[in-house]
Amino acid sequence: MSNYTTPLRLYVTSDLAVGVDVELSTDQARYVVQVMRRGAGDPILLFNGRQGEWQGALTSLSKKSATIHLERQTRPQENERELRLLFAPIKRPAMELIVQKATELGVTALQPVITQHTNSDRVRTDRLKTIAMEAAEQCCRMMVPDVCELVALSDAVSDWSEGDVLFVMDETGGGDPVADVMAETAGRNAGGISFVIGPEGGFAETELDLLRSLPFSKSVSLGPRILRADTAALATLTCWQALCGDWRRDL
Amino acid sequence: MSNYTTPLRLYVTSDLAVGVDVELSTDQARYVVQVMRRGAGDPILLFNGRQGEWQGALTSLSKKSATIHLERQTRPQENERELRLLFAPIKRPAMELIVQKATELGVTALQPVITQHTNSDRVRTDRLKTIAMEAAEQCCRMMVPDVCELVALSDAVSDWSEGDVLFVMDETGGGDPVADVMAETAGRNAGGISFVIGPEGGFAETELDLLRSLPFSKSVSLGPRILRADTAALATLTCWQALCGDWRRDL
Numbered sequence: 001m002s003n004y005t006t007p008l009r010l011y012v013t014s015d016l017a018v019g020v021d022v023e024l025s026t027d028q029a030r031y032v033v034q035v036m037r038r039g040a041g042d043p044i045l046l047f048n049g050r051q052g053e054w055q056g057a058l059t060s061l062s063k064k065s066a067t068i069h070l071e072r073q074t075r076p077q078e079n080e081r082e083l084r085l086l087f088a089p090i091k092r093p094a095m096e097l098i099v100q101k102a103t104e105l106g107v108t109a110l111q112p113v114i115t116q117h118t119n120s121d122r123v124r125t126d127r128l129k130t131i132a133m134e135a136a137e138q139c140c141r142m143m144v145p146d147v148c149e150l151v152a153l154s155d156a157v158s159d160w161s162e163g164d165v166l167f168v169m170d171e172t173g174g175g176d177p178v179a180d181v182m183a184e185t186a187g188r189n190a191g192g193i194s195f196v197i198g199p200e201g202g203f204a205e206t207e208l209d210l211l212r213s214l215p216f217s218k219s220v221s222l223g224p225r226i227l228r229a230d231t232a233a234l235a236t237l238t239c240w241q242a243l244c245g246d247w248r249r250d251l
Numbered sequence: 252m253s254n255y256t257t258p259l260r261l262y263v264t265s266d267l268a269v270g271v272d273v274e275l276s277t278d279q280a281r282y283v284v285q286v287m288r289r290g291a292g293d294p295i296l297l298f299n300g301r302q303g304e305w306q307g308a309l310t311s312l313s314k315k316s317a318t319i320h321l322e323r324q325t326r327p328q329e330n331e332r333e334l335r336l337l338f339a340p341i342k343r344p345a346m347e348l349i350v351q352k353a354t355e356l357g358v359t360a361l362q363p364v365i366t367q368h369t370n371s372d373r374v375r376t377d378r379l380k381t382i383a384m385e386a387a388e389q390c391c392r393m394m395v396p397d398v399c400e401l402v403a404l405s406d407a408v409s410d411w412s413e414g415d416v417l418f419v420m421d422e423t424g425g426g427d428p429v430a431d432v433m434a435e436t437a438g439r440n441a442g443g444i445s446f447v448i449g450p451e452g453g454f455a456e457t458e459l460d461l462l463r464s465l466p467f468s469k470s471v472s473l474g475p476r477i478l479r480a481d482t483a484a485l486a487t488l489t490c491w492q493a494l495c496g497d498w499r500r501d502l
Contacts, residue, residue, distance in 0.1 A: 104476055177493070178498060221498070224497055225356075225391060226355075226389065227390065238486040238489040241474055242430045242486075242494075243430055243493075249431070
């Protein structure tokens with residue numbers, strides 16, 4: 001056992017229960033053993049998005065493989081409210097930032113959408129999935145958000161259920177103040193909550209018309225300054241959590 | 252005159268008035284002429300943080316110099332509420348992100364502070380000033396926030412006036428929900444508003460004791476997940492603007 005007492009926290013897909021041995025992926029084993037220099041007996045936390053968080057001890061390990069022997073559950077699974085972020089692909093660093101920060105802010109699904117002013121029609125979802133996983137591990141979340149494949153904006157907003165709400169970040173200033181709109185929504189609906197953020201060049205006029213015309217959409221303004229797409233995405237999720245989500249005491 | 256009709260927007264220190272010729276810095280001239288390929292006659296917007304925003308036309312220009320002949324004021328100067336962000340130096344990309352996003356979110360002063368768990372005692376304020384300037388240019392703000400020199404945390408919180416408030420982002424979960432604390436503060440005080448964010452390792456216990464004991468401080472919680480320092484900084488400023496600041500309709 002080495003001198004590390006703060007357990008690393010890793011996402012795995014295996015089932016978790018007392019006494020189970022979980023083998024880490026090659027990448028995770030390399031991270032644990034070579035990068036973080038953990039040794040036999042060191043504590044590791046695992047979660048799989050279904051069965052809570054478990055603590056175990058590193059048992060057999062080599063440079064490329066490592067097994068965790070599970071000892072006890074440290075946290076039960078928590079159900080999270082569905083929060084879906086629709087965003088147009090933007091430059092890679094800003095897009096990766098959206099995925100990392102949105103995960104910290106509790107998003108459950110990240111849906112890239114093609115818009116008229118989108119200058120990229122390629123999204124490396126595998127890379128974004130890894131970023132979401134690492135962010136979930138670090139921020140102590142009990143699940144990893146889905147990173148969906150790129151679809152057209154119109155397809156992403158075509159299928160809705162009673163009670164769903166889509167907040168449209170209207171960069172033309174046409175929406176109502178975000179705090180007013182969200183406060184009005186809080187507690188009133190039991191459906192899924194989605195947010196849509198335009199590309200750096202903004203939505204095309206026809207896209208804004210489409211979004212505004214949806215019966216479940218609400219246009220929102222994020223103040224007098226022109227926010228970058230990544231800033232707008234994080235600001236929107238922050239407002240939701242602070243006003244209606246799990247940052248409130250009563251939820 | 253080239254085909255560019257959207258004016259570039261630049262911050263300058265010179266006085267601005269009808270008919271004045273403003274010479275750009277070498278860096279700005281290079282950006283305008285070589286990077287953005289603007290030519291004689293093209294429109295440029297200038298602001299200086301004191302006399303509003305002005306439109307002018309590019310006149311004499313070479314690869315390294317350019318002059319703008321001012322034609323008309325496009326926006327009056329706006330006074331902004333003092334919003335000061337105290338933050339511990341963190342890794343460079345995350346620190347630069349704080350400066351860029353905080354500028355978009357309306358911060359007026361960025362104050363790096365040395366804390367016990369700060370792993371860097373060097374901050375390149377010149378570089379951060381450039382980032383703040385570029386962000387102000389892009390987000391259409393009328394001023395550029397100050398980037399102050401690094402000081403000890405205790406010095407940064409030693410001088411306060413009646414009505415000032417310091418929001419302490421308490422990552423131990425000891426604070427009240429951010430929306431409640433801010434809603435309570437809104438409209439009640441006319442002093443300066445500050446926010447303090449700890450380093451990646453969190454504040455030391457003695458630092459939290461100091462901050463909590465200040466008569467003008469309010470501890471705030473940002474929910475159940477562990478946010479990175481940069482996420483916490485942006486989330487705090489977002490909540491302020493949405494609940495108490497210039498994202499509200501009535502301000």
